[in-house]
Amino acid sequence: MSDTIELWVVAEDESEVPVETGSRDGGYTGPRFGERTTEKLIAITRKRVPVDVTLLKRQMHGMMQVVDELFIQSENQTKMQLDEVELKVEINAEGQLSLVGNGGKLGNTGGITLKFSRPKS
Secondary structure, X not given: OOOOOOEEEXXXXXXXXXXXXXXXXXXXXXXXXXXXXXXXXXXXXXXXXEEOHHHHHHHHHHHHXXXXXXXXXXXXXXXXXXOEEEEEEEEOOOOOEEEOOOOXXXXXXXXXXXXXXXXXX
């Protein structure tokens, strides 16, 4: 067994696909006969790709520092204790960690939900 850790992520990949138009059928309302145009469609495919574990660890470490500072800052500014922070993150094909916003436009996305709680004393 090797000492290296392999981590894979399923990521979406966008690519432009040229589509040539210009043929006629019964409901055709496009270019005139003989005139050809090229349109571009966006194709989204899912692929399984390896992730740079060192980069991911470094980014996760930075995010954990921010969460720790949120707990401390909350107590310093408001004199109240923040008991819990819940974050949703995604890992892209390059292994970059991103916080997922809650603006309602993302729809049904995958991701990892991390829930940090203050230890009960």
